[in-house]
Amino acid sequence: MKLEDIQSLVPENKISLDKVGIKGFKYPVKVLDREKGVQHTVAEINLYVDLPAKFKGTHMSRFIEVLNEFGGEIHMKNVIKLLKRLRKKLSSKSAHIEMYFPYFLEKKAPVSGIASLMEYQAFISASYLKRKRDLIVGVEVPIMTLCPCSKSISKYSAHNQRGKVTIKVRFKKFIWLEELIEIAETSASSPVYSLLKRPDEKFVTEHAYENPKFVEDIVREVAKKLLEHPEVIWFSVEAENFESIHAHNAYAFIERTKS
Structure with a gap:
């Protein structure tokens, strides 16, 4: 039938x-x-x-x-x-x-060197129309930030929190997700780890304190690295902090097409 x-x-x-x-x-x-x-x-x-x-x-x-x-x-x-x-x-x-x-990388703790898997959220977006193609690759990277203002005005410590950096790129040649992850993590106050022992926690805390960053600082630093990357032709970067002492999150965004 x-x-x-x-x-x-x-x-x-x-x-x-x-x-x-x-x-x-x-x-x-x-x-x-x-x-x-x-x-x-x-x-x-x-x-x-x-x-x-x-x-x-x-x-x-x-x-x-x-x-x-x-x-x-x-x-x-x-x-x-x-x-x-x-x-x-x-x-x-x-x-x-x-x-x-979800994309997983083995990541070593900064002092103890103990390895553990770290999860990142990755994505691919592509279109094909009449021999015209468009491909965007991106990743969402968890980070840690420490507030420069809080550090400046406080006698003790400063408020810090987790956040995330989302990078999307168009490119001339192949780019590894690992490259984008490294760019995001090295632009933050500190990377985030899935496993830390006490010496590692001490290192991460002190490292973040010595590298205070606003979301604006992070987005600008990531953007600078992508502008200098020879394969990137377009990018967008957004950073969001899950503020620990405020009733809101902090946010910054940039999008650029390289000439």
Whole structure:
């Protein structure tokens, strides 16, 4: 028995749509890792194509079929290839992907040297349209900040807190996530660690005290490093502090296209 293809029917309102597809799909993937070659993780994936005015709906199953063809191997070097395949599979003009995933690095405590895994939130966003491609890679990095104003006016100590730096880049050649993580961590008062012994805690506390930073300072420092990076052609940077003594967070943002 032949089943009617409802999606291919002509809609009542013949209006083309910019993006249709699947959203929030959890899928095991293999991403590129600078030290180990590849890293296995689980991504939340959004996949879209455009929909012409003559079609009632898109074929959702075909999005999953394309993902399955790549066997979970989706990363910066082949994501455009996936979009080309998706565009062909769904007979569309454009294809888009947004992929969010936890990325883990082994990180040593600053004094004891004890290694432990640290989690970062990474993402890839890409589009393909008529041989034009766009690829943005980014990462959200947890950091520690110590307030310069609090240090300046206080007889003892200064308020400090965790925060996060989010970096997004477009680039000429391949850039490792590890590079972006290093840029963010070295621009903060101190990195954050998943495992610290007492000598490590002492070091982190004193290091942060000697490197007070506003969110504005952090964003400017990250921006300076990205402006100097030979492969980066566009970037955005945002920093947010989860303020420990205020009833609000502190925030700063910059976006630049390099000439």
